Amino acid sequence: MLLGDGEILLPKFIDQVLQVQHLPRVEQLPIFAQIEGVYVPSLYAPKYSCNGELIAIEGIHAGIPTSITKQTWKGNTLSYSKVITPDAVWQNIHMVEIVRSCPELCRFCLASYLTLPFRSPSLEDGLIPAVEKGLTATKRLGLLGASVTQHPQFFDLLHWLNHERFEDIRLSVSSVRASTVTSTMTKILSRRGCKSITMAIESGSEKMRSVVNKKLSEEEIFDSAQYAKEGGLTGLKLYGIVGLPMEEETDIEATVDLLLRLKRKISGLRFTLGVSTFVPKAHTPFQWCGVRPEAKDRLKVLTKKLKPNGIQIRPESYGGSVIQALLSRSDRRIAPVIALVRGSQNSLGSWKKAYREIREKNISNLNELTMSLPKLPSWEEVIHKNWDHSQVLPWAHLQGPLKKEILIQHQQQALNHHFESNQEK
Numbered sequence: 001m002l003l004g005d006g007e008i009l010l011p012k013f014i015d016q017v018l019q020v021q022h023l024p025r026v027e028q029l030p031i032f033a034q035i036e037g038v039y040v041p042s043l044y045a046p047k048y049s050c051n052g053e054l055i056a057i058e059g060i061h062a063g064i065p066t067s068i069t070k071q072t073w074k075g076n077t078l079s080y081s082k083v084i085t086p087d088a089v090w091q092n093i094h095m096v097e098i099v100r101s102c103p104e105l106c107r108f109c110l111a112s113y114l115t116l117p118f119r120s121p122s123l124e125d126g127l128i129p130a131v132e133k134g135l136t137a138t139k140r141l142g143l144l145g146a147s148v149t150q151h152p153q154f155f156d157l158l159h160w161l162n163h164e165r166f167e168d169i170r171l172s173v174s175s176v177r178a179s180t181v182t183s184t185m186t187k188i189l190s191r192r193g194c195k196s197i198t199m200a201i202e203s204g205s206e207k208m209r210s211v212v213n214k215k216l217s218e219e220e221i222f223d224s225a226q227y228a229k230e231g232g233l234t235g236l237k238l239y240g241i242v243g244l245p246m247e248e249e250t251d252i253e254a255t256v257d258l259l260l261r262l263k264r265k266i267s268g269l270r271f272t273l274g275v276s277t278f279v280p281k282a283h284t285p286f287q288w289c290g291v292r293p294e295a296k297d298r299l300k301v302l303t304k305k306l307k308p309n310g311i312q313i314r315p316e317s318y319g320g321s322v323i324q325a326l327l328s329r330s331d332r333r334i335a336p337v338i339a340l341v342r343g344s345q346n347s348l349g350s351w352k353k354a355y356r357e358i359r360e361k362n363i364s365n366l367n368e369l370t371m372s373l374p375k376l377p378s379w380e381e382v383i384h385k386n387w388d389h390s391q392v393l394p395w396a397h398l399q400g401p402l403k404k405e406i407l408i409q410h411q412q413q414a415l416n417h418h419f420e421s422n423q424e425k
């Protein structure tokens, strides 16, 4: 597994492959493990305490790095489509990545935290040549990034694309930051074939937006909806999350209230709310927080209150989020569960059944060293429990951009916002 940006990892890795390809695999792997950012799982073994707690993950050979650091590309280019075809998932679209990571640091956000630092290639030497290249092959252009309007020259890029020679280009942009939306921006997007824009507001509750570090005021949300309408767009897609740490029922009510007020005030615009359940992501400040079972009902509340009032709502499956959490929070003991569930329906029920079966029978997984692993933790522990900072995480040997102490500080700031807001009440 190569941890980090392909631009920096792939050339080193491929060079090494070419040098050692004549050797047997067992001799190749320790050589690959010496390349910075290359993780060879079979060369690391977990250690457990007698009560089954993970206490360390260590290299099994002398000379294997004790931890693997994610590699970061710092050049003035990012990626763009190399093959444009009607057979792609996004048919015939030339995709250009215009930013990597996001400086906003919303505390749940993998796209920001795991890919830090924020990078944005310059227009002249990076983005314009990348866009021009693809437009010789297709008329459809997609600008990609965690939050594309964060690019310091995003508006210059839009103005450039507003030129007559791009008249027949159809442009799509991924999610934009509400506070950067203007009517000039929406006019250009509309002229280039965009029907709607997407903004992640996370929650209608001001308190929750502070807790997650979403620096977005209600006024900015209303303004951007107004600009979307003025620019000639027909829809506004909003993204939200339920089950966030410290979220209360009143925060869900605040989301309903905000959406209904938006719909009333900005008539004629189609509002859609995509909403998912919070799943903790490794290397973010909320990595220690569990999935909250209340999320299931909160998704239903949003659907029940918004749908009859003309707001399209697209809730993600709660069960799917629990499966995500199971896969991302488990350690190697999950392997026999994955094997058992294979071939059955991909439903939460199938995963739960397989988990219970392996756990009850205490079928221990035998890894390549024939070391038996202890019993699986309880379902509650792996999915819902908030983990202690002192706990060794299954990814403790993989170093992300920020140290654990910094992530803890960011989590503490979230708690402070929660307490301050409760005191104000």
Ligand code: SF4
Residues within 6 Å of the ligand: 102, 103, 104, 105, 106, 109, 110, 111, 112, 146, 147, 177, 200
């Ligand atoms: S603004 Fe969006 S991309 Fe940026 S950190 Fe927040 S959620 Fe992530």
